[in-house]
Amino acid sequence: MKKGERRKLELLKIAYRLFISKGYENTSVDEIIEEAGIAKGTYYYYFESKEQMLEDVIEMMIDTEVETARLVLGAPIPVEQKIVGIISSIRPTQEESPIEGLLMKPENALMHKKTKQKIIEKLVPLLTEVVEEGISRGVFDCENIPERVRFLLILSSETFDESLFGENDITVFIDMMEKLLGAKAGTMGFVRMLIASENNDEKEK
Amino acid sequence: MKKGERRKLELLKIAYRLFISKGYENTSVDEIIEEAGIAKGTYYYYFESKEQMLEDVIEMMIDTEVETARLVLGAPIPVEQKIVGIISSIRPTQEESPIEGLLMKPENALMHKKTKQKIIEKLVPLLTEVVEEGISRGVFDCENIPERVRFLLILSSETFDESLFGENDITVFIDMMEKLLGAKAGTMGFVRMLIASENNDEKEK
DNA sequence: TATTTTTTCGACCGTTAGTCGATTTTTTAT
DNA sequence: ATAAAAAATCGACTAACGGTCGAAAAAATA
Helix, strand or coil: CCHHHHHHHHHHHHHHHHHHCCCCCCCCCHHHHHHHHHCCHHHHHHCCCCHHHHHHHHHHHHHHHHHHHHHHHHCCCHHHHHHHHHHCCCCCCCCCCCCCCCCCCCCHHHHHHHHHHHHHHHHHCCCCCCCCCCCCCCCCCCCCHHHHHHHHHHHHHHHHCCCCCHHHHHHHHEEEEEEHHHCCCCCCHHHHHHHHHHHHHHHHC | HHHHHHHHHHHHHHHHHHHHHHHCCCCCCHHHHHHHHCCCCHHHHCCHHHHHHHHHHHHHHHHHHHHHHHHHHHHCCCCCHHHHHCCCCCCCCCCCCCCHHHHCHHHHHHHHHHHHHHHHHHHHHHHHHHHEEEEECCCCCCCCHHHHHHHHHHHHHHHHHHCCHHHHHHHHHHHHHHHCCCCCCCCCCCHHHHHHHHHHHHHCC
């Protein structure tokens, strides 16, 4: 690893920490370089702009999550479960996650948005593969898979990341998922249990 | 109407126009006050911050759009067209568009999010009514209408507000809309024409 | 050792949102 | 009508920020 690479990574890590603890908007370039002990010029030698840096930081953040999703892809489980596994990797197991929660803060709206977009972008090909597998097994039946899968990801992220969803939302989501993928009614019904139990865990706190 | 009220409205109107033509970020407070012929201090006598002012401007804009949507509701046209009319009021006729465009700027992510949420919130009851009318006419057939309608609004706003959608997105959207509302296949097909022509208009520029 | 490339430096810039005490205008009370 | 109080206006000034640039130091290469 070259020296330049190391420096860039160092800056990325500092920024990551600062962005998360104080929000992107509230972190100035000056703070970052002060903490790193470098000059303004050096910073701009590595990043063409602050926003570009945010993009890089996000890339770092989501790599782990996408990795998890990729594991699911290869696992020896039914396609229906793979779907759910991958979809829920958007929403990391609540509490622990440093990312979730802090992204919810209003001052991180931009980060939040960009993160979601990037994750979806990376998850679409994975989910597409799963759906194709499902089709070949006769579980699903549809065309324009990437688009359908993207809709699914958008909906799940928009619906479930604020914790303001009810029974009916789940019902409709399942119904829509089945119809979108051309599955037989009831195929995805098991999802209800999963979501419901997770949701209860959260409410108990 | 008091003098203060009038002045505030005057500033709001100037800002509205400038925001539309140049974008929020690219409009400085100095420009606004220059056009209004007042001093900095006067501006800050009426608005506690530029962002607060944006909030006010947005409030104004939303009201107009919801008003338009409400007109569609009472119009003597088929329910299928009402649906489309209301949904596309999220995305006002491109170029003019007050909200879209200026809200797309990364810096306005928070505002964008807030605006979308607010509009969707206000549009759900209207669309629900239309769908109920559709059911009574035998065009649609479904339960949990508000939730379904919300999904529809979320999807359309997420899909169509970035102008990065293709033929397949439209196909899937229509398919999903029909299935979500329990309409006969082909019922909403006419939407394709509308979106396609709009999209072309934009590309021609 | 000489030269070229990579990395670092930090003073400086332009722009911008926002502040503040002073001043003028308008309203209210006597 | 006049004095006092409140509302509105002014504009110079500040502080912060993202970003630039030419020069210098460090590292790699010949």
